[in-house]
Amino acid sequence: LASAATRRRNCSVAAAVFDNQNREYVIVGGGNAAGYAARTFVEHGMADGRLCIVSKEAVPPYERPALTKGYLFPPEKKPARLPGFHTCVGSGGQRQTAEWYKENGIEVLYEDPVEAFDGKTQTLKTSSGKILKYGSLIISTGCAAARLPEKIGGDLPGVHYIRDVADADSLVSSLGKAKKIVVIGGGYIGMEVAAAACGWNLDTTIIFPEDHIMPRLFTPSLAKKYEELYEQNGVKFVKGALIDKLDAGSDGRVSSAILKDGSVVEADTVIVGIGAKPSVSPFEAVGVNIEVGGIEVDSMFRTSIPSIFAIGDVAAFPLKMYDRIARVEHVDHARKSAQHCIETLLTSQAKAYDYLPYFYSRVFEYEGSSRKIWWQFYGDNVGETIEVGNFDPKIATFWIDSDSRLKGVFLESGTPEEFSLLPKLARSQPIVDKAKLKSATSVEDALEIARSSL
Numbered sequence: 001l002a003s004a005a006t007r008r009r010n011c012s013v014a015a016a017v018f019d020n021q022n023r024e025y026v027i028v029g030g031g032n033a034a035g036y037a038a039r040t041f042v043e044h045g046m047a048d049g050r051l052c053i054v055s056k057e058a059v060p061p062y063e064r065p066a067l068t069k070g071y072l073f074p075p076e077k078k079p080a081r082l083p084g085f086h087t088c089v090g091s092g093g094q095r096q097t098a099e100w101y102k103e104n105g106i107e108v109l110y111e112d113p114v115e116a117f118d119g120k121t122q123t124l125k126t127s128s129g130k131i132l133k134y135g136s137l138i139i140s141t142g143c144a145a146a147r148l149p150e151k152i153g154g155d156l157p158g159v160h161y162i163r164d165v166a167d168a169d170s171l172v173s174s175l176g177k178a179k180k181i182v183v184i185g186g187g188y189i190g191m192e193v194a195a196a197a198c199g200w201n202l203d204t205t206i207i208f209p210e211d212h213i214m215p216r217l218f219t220p221s222l223a224k225k226y227e228e229l230y231e232q233n234g235v236k237f238v239k240g241a242l243i244d245k246l247d248a249g250s251d252g253r254v255s256s257a258i259l260k261d262g263s264v265v266e267a268d269t270v271i272v273g274i275g276a277k278p279s280v281s282p283f284e285a286v287g288v289n290i291e292v293g294g295i296e297v298d299s300m301f302r303t304s305i306p307s308i309f310a311i312g313d314v315a316a317f318p319l320k321m322y323d324r325i326a327r328v329e330h331v332d333h334a335r336k337s338a339q340h341c342i343e344t345l346l347t348s349q350a351k352a353y354d355y356l357p358y359f360y361s362r363v364f365e366y367e368g369s370s371r372k373i374w375w376q377f378y379g380d381n382v383g384e385t386i387e388v389g390n391f392d393p394k395i396a397t398f399w400i401d402s403d404s405r406l407k408g409v410f411l412e413s414g415t416p417e418e419f420s421l422l423p424k425l426a427r428s429q430p431i432v433d434k435a436k437l438k439s440a441t442s443v444e445d446a447l448e449i450a451r452s453s454l
């Protein structure tokens with residue numbers, strides 16, 4: 001292995017010098033999980049001269065959630081920009097800039113995605129042709145945005161997808177000129193981008209195939225509250241609709257969305273948020289889970305091949321609490337899986353990851369918005385639901401299974417103390433008195449009833 005000093009010197013010399021050099025630890029992917037993994041290497045004194053990050057992006061790891069939140073504030077409302085939100089600031093940690101990686105002796109290869117992988121020789125080939133030999137490999141390639149096919153206009157100018165900061169820059173430049181936008185998809189991206197568009201005073205229509213927004217998590221009744229708020233902000237909904245194609249105007253830019261029923265929605269800018277696909281290529285041979293996609297790992301993020309690990313969005317891992325294999329496409333898991341994997345790898349402690357799912361969103365946060373929205377969900381959204389509160393501003397939903405166990409809990413506009421109760425409830429799954437919970441007179445009252453069942 002090269003010494004730290006040699007490695008640092010090599011960072012600045014010609015590409016060919018990198019070739020075939022052995023690297024003790026290589027992280028592929030420079031996203032959220034990679035940033036937290038790098039921090040864990042540093043905390044264990046194992047980064048300097050030993051760690052290399054190979055990234056497709058041009059900048060060091062950052063907190064991706066910011067891209068559809070602070071990043072999309074209109075220019076006069078002080079939008080977030082790099083280097084402001086490099087990892088690990090999103091969880092109160094240090095801001096790891098390019099200098100931080102240099103100071104800690106971490107080699108980062110930017111804009112040079114890994115294109116080929118050979119498990120036998122333990123080598124990776126990057127798009128610029130570098131051959132990297134690894135001791136241990138950590139796959140943290142995340143997800144890519146699902147796209148509409150090119151043949152139906154999915155690649156037209158003015159059609160945006162949002163996964164990385166380059167996508168966000170391109171979207172911001174379109175928003176600056178836009179008048180009428182169409183958002184395709186009623187999930188996280190759809191809801192966050194449509195709320196952001198309100199801040200730019202744009203005529204906004206959301207189109208999706210289901211009958212309510214956030215269909216993977218929200219109940220119809222919960223969704224209705226949020227939809228009404230969006231409508232009060234001028235957003236229009238077209239539900240139960242599929243896109244037939246996106247049409248271009250005479251300038252070649254997108255000009256409308258044509259729906260399967262033949263109706264036409266005009267738009268000068270389209271943002272597509274129709275889900276994400278795990279970026280398993282070129283690591284398919286490591287072992288892809290056929291049910292949830294992604295690279296299959298055990299409770300210490302080890303794949304079926306020794307010395308190869310996978311973390312974050314791309315990992316299909318045992319979700320111990322619910323006894324199933326899952327992929328979780330949220331930042332809390334990206335952070336925690338990275339820390340867990342690197343800690344167990346470096347300390348040889350056999351500790352199983354025992355994750356409690358946590359999702360959240362925040363929208364309408366920009367200054368001057370009539371109402372800010374912030375919600376959190378912990379646990380599993382299975383079983384019957386009890387909803388308490390009428391969104392003025394609080395509302396809570398409890399998911400309860402057939403044994404009366406509380407499985408999941410959602411809260412809008414809680415206080416920090418109230419939010420801190422949610423993981424305790426979802427983790428311990430207490431048996432709750434359903435009749436009492438249903439008769440709760442306020443969200444505060446309902447949370448107290450749930451707390452007393454702990």
Ligand SMILES: Cc1cc2nc3c(=O)[nH]c(=O)nc-3n(C[C@H](O)[C@H](O)[C@H](O)COP(=O)(O)OP(=O)(O)OC[C@H]3O[C@@H](n4cnc5c(N)ncnc54)[C@H](O)[C@@H]3O)c2cc1C
Pocket residue numbers: 028029030031032033034054055056057063064065066067068112113114115140141142143162163164189279281282311312313314328329330331332334358359360361362
């Ligand atoms: C716009 C947006 C907003 C989000 N907001 C929230 C939120 O509010 N709350 C929440 O909980 N979650 C949110 N998420 C999800 C969260 O960001 C992800 O769960 C998290 O980023 C996953 O981390 P990761 O490191 O696994 O993947 P990523 O952060 O996606 O990082 C993967 C990295 O690998 C790179 N890469 C891929 N293939 C290769 C290759 N072959 N070679 C080299 N590099 C490669 C990619 O370019 C990328 O840099 C959001 C996601 C997006 C896209």
Ligand SMILES: NC(=O)c1ccc[n+]([C@@H]2O[C@H](COP(=O)([O-])OP(=O)(O)OC[C@H]3O[C@@H](n4cnc5c(N)ncnc54)[C@H](O)[C@@H]3O)[C@@H](O)[C@H]2O)c1
Pocket residue numbers: 068143184185186187188189190192207208209210214215216242243272273274275276329330331359360361362
């Ligand atoms: N707050 C957060 O946690 C947050 C915020 C933004 C993004 N993300 C992550 O980013 C990724 C992408 O988010 P997303 O919102 O695109 O995914 P999503 O799965 O949340 O939502 C996708 C939505 O697209 C719609 N859809 C699916 N197929 C369609 C089709 N062919 N035509 C039209 N609509 C279709 C559905 O309405 C579905 O709800 C996910 O991993 C998500 O977890 C998370």
Ligand SMILES: O=C1O[C@H]([C@@H](O)CO)C(O)=C1O
Pocket residue numbers: 063064065066067069070084085089090091331
């Ligand atoms: O977890 C998060 O990290 C970023 C941002 O807070 C970083 O500054 C963001 O918007 C989140 O929701």
